[in-house]
Amino acid sequence: MIEITPMxxxxxxxxxxxxxxxxxxxxxxxxxxEELSNPNAHTYLALDSGEAAGFLSVWEICGEVSINNxxxxxxxxxxxxxxxxxxxMFNDLKESESVTLEVRRSNAAAIALYETFGFEKVGERKNxxxxxxxxxxxxxxxx
Ligand SMILES: CC(C)(COP(=O)(O)OP(=O)(O)OC[C@H]1O[C@@H](n2cnc3c(N)ncnc32)[C@H](O)[C@@H]1OP(=O)(O)O)[C@@H](O)C(=O)NCCC(=O)NCCS
Numbered sequence: 561m562i563e564i565t566p567m568x569x570x571x572x573x574x575x576x577x578x579x580x581x582x583x584x585x586x587x588x589x590x591x592x593x594e595e596l597s598n599p600n601a602h603t604y605l606a607l608d609s610g611e612a613a614g615f616l617s618v619w620e621i622c623g624e625v626s627i628n629n630x631x632x633x634x635x636x637x638x639x640x641x642x643x644x645x646x647x648x649m650f651n652d653l654k655e656s657e658s659v660t661l662e663v664r665r666s667n668a669a670a671i672a673l674y675e676t677f678g679f680e681k682v683g684e685r686k687n688x689x690x691x692x693x694x695x696x697x698x699x700x701x702x703x
Contacts (some may be wrong), residue, residue: 562641564648567603567615571648572596574612575605575618582631584691587617604648606632606641620653629662630670642673655702662696664689674699 567575576589595601600621606614614632618625634642650659662685663670679699688696 561609562613562639562640562644563607563610564604564644565607566591567596567605569593569614571605572603573618575603575615578612578615578633579629579656581633583629587629597656602652603648604645606639606645608636608639611636614645615651616642618649618653618659619701620656623657624653625649625653625656625659625660631702643676646673646677650703654703658700658702660698660700661696665695665697671697671699676700676702677701 562619564635565571570590573589574589579586581594581679584689592603594632595603598619600619601617603615603617605612613636616630617628619628629643630642659679661679663674665684679684679701682696682700683698684700685696687693
């Protein structure tokens with residue numbers, strides 16, 4: 561069973577551990593802790609049968625949502641967890657006007673995920689990423 565819960569003081573380390581397992585330049589535990597007191601930040605943890613499996617981090621500023629990161633641990637992938645995280649966010653932030661994100665050009669899984677939610681490619685950012693260096697694709701969905 562998949563459950564989505566807000567990140568809090570009890571589970572932020574689990575969120576940081578998922579981030580560390582999935583990205584080459586992860587945000588630290590301290591950064592996630594600081595997000596707890598950022599009024600613009602919304603971070604959601606996904607539990608798969610009670611086990612921390614994935615998370616979604618966004619900022620919402622003046623009606624514009626920007627996705628910082630979404631990740632699901634390898635053994636929990638292709639079970640609809642990322643989809644559940646995004647559906648939960650769209651429901652939670654339904655007053656917003658648009659959602660934007662950057663994604664590595666080679667990240668076919670994430671691009672496919674975003675396209676199923678109606679995100680469209682609206683631009684590119686050259687050499688946006690390092691380790692390894694790569695361009696970002698900019699995607700937006702109007703709400
Ligand atoms: C991208 C990621 C978050 C997807 O998580 P997930 O929980 O496995 O995704 P879901 O099971 O909810 O998939 C929803 C849909 O997205 C698409 N999708 C997800 N993974 C895919 C893959 N590997 N290949 C193609 N399409 C994929 C499919 O359309 C899928 O629907 P389907 O399973 O019915 O075909 C996960 O692969 C991940 O954590 N990757 C590493 C971190 C990352 O790259 N994050 C994105 C940063 S921008």
